[in-house]
Amino acid sequence: MSEHAFYTKDLSVYYGEKHAVKKISMDFPDRQVVALIGPSGCGKSTFLRSLNRMNDLIPGARIEGEVWIGGENICDPGTDVVRLRQKIGMVWQRPNPFHKSIYENVAFGPRYHGIRNKKELDRIVEECLRKTALWDEVKDRLHQSGLALSGGQQQRLCIARSLAVRPSILLMDEPASALDPVSTAKIEELIAELKKEYTIVIVTHNMQQAARISDKTAFFFLGDLIEYDDTNRMFTNPSRKSTDDYISGRFG
Numbered sequence: 001m002s003e004h005a006f007y008t009k010d011l012s013v014y015y016g017e018k019h020a021v022k023k024i025s026m027d028f029p030d031r032q033v034v035a036l037i038g039p040s041g042c043g044k045s046t047f048l049r050s051l052n053r054m055n056d057l058i059p060g061a062r063i064e065g066e067v068w069i070g071g072e073n074i075c076d077p078g079t080d081v082v083r084l085r086q087k088i089g090m091v092w093q094r095p096n097p098f099h100k101s102i103y104e105n106v107a108f109g110p111r112y113h114g115i116r117n118k119k120e121l122d123r124i125v126e127e128c129l130r131k132t133a134l135w136d137e138v139k140d141r142l143h144q145s146g147l148a149l150s151g152g153q154q155q156r157l158c159i160a161r162s163l164a165v166r167p168s169i170l171l172m173d174e175p176a177s178a179l180d181p182v183s184t185a186k187i188e189e190l191i192a193e194l195k196k197e198y199t200i201v202i203v204t205h206n207m208q209q210a211a212r213i214s215d216k217t218a219f220f221f222l223g224d225l226i227e228y229d230d231t232n233r234m235f236t237n238p239s240r241k242s243t244d245d246y247i248s249g250r251f252g
């Protein structure tokens with residue numbers, strides 16, 4: 001299996017006594033986009049966060065089961081979590097650039113991982129800003145604050161920041177839900193472009209968005225994975241009634 005693809009086996013997450021994600025087994029194909037959908041509170045974000053051990057940061061959260069990436073079960077206690085999060089980047093719902101310049105936002109990760117050479121850092125910053133279609137918009141103000149950008153640009157900067165440490169997988173938790181329609185369209189175009197190089201898992205509440213951008217869709221309900229299939233089939237001929245009801249807006 002390539003380092004881009006990965007799978008979970010009986011993955012459960014608990015918050016104290018609450019069983020929020022229930023024995024989920026899913027495979028994530030190489031360089032495809034998988035959308036996680038389902039009503040609020042059904043465990044999508046919890047599941048997503050467990051794919052790069054972000055739940056470790058939540059007091060009382062506990063994981064059971066396995067997540068296999070590149071021959072390694074990342075749930076093992078011996079996993080190097082810093083290296084893991086380098087391999088599996090995360091983009092949050094609200095753009096959260098550092099209080100630093102545009103350049104420093106992107107250079108931060110590579111510097112943290114030991115790259116000191118200015119030319120190399122310049123190259124990485126340009127490459128990542130080009131990949132996120134930001135370069136032409138910001139190349140003349142790289143040393144201005146990332147917070148001075150529009151919300152949509154900030155989100156693309158956060159994606160550029162994730163790319164700078166050379167991940168193979170990107171996790172995105174409703175990355176466009178705080179953005180206007182034009183910025184949303186840009187993020188969607190970007191996802192279509194990024195999937196040539198990265199495996200992407202995205203949580204979205206927007207059914208049209210899931211249908212437009214994903215190759216596979218997973219429907220979650222009350223912590224269970226109800227259905228997981230090719231997006232075309234899920235949206236035209238789902239096998240479970242609850243999936244159909246959710247997709248067509250009859251609940252949730």
Ligand SMILES: Nc1ncnc2c1ncn2[C@@H]1O[C@H](COP(=O)(O)OP(=O)(O)OP(=O)(O)O)[C@@H](O)[C@H]1O
Pocket residue numbers: 015018020038039040041042043044045046047058
């Ligand atoms: N930090 C936490 N502590 C305790 N319970 C939590 C915590 N985070 C989430 N939960 C609970 O776990 C369940 C799953 O929540 P989660 O946020 O993963 O769902 P979701 O499907 O992503 O929801 P939304 O679409 O609203 O973001 C919910 O019942 C929620 O209340």
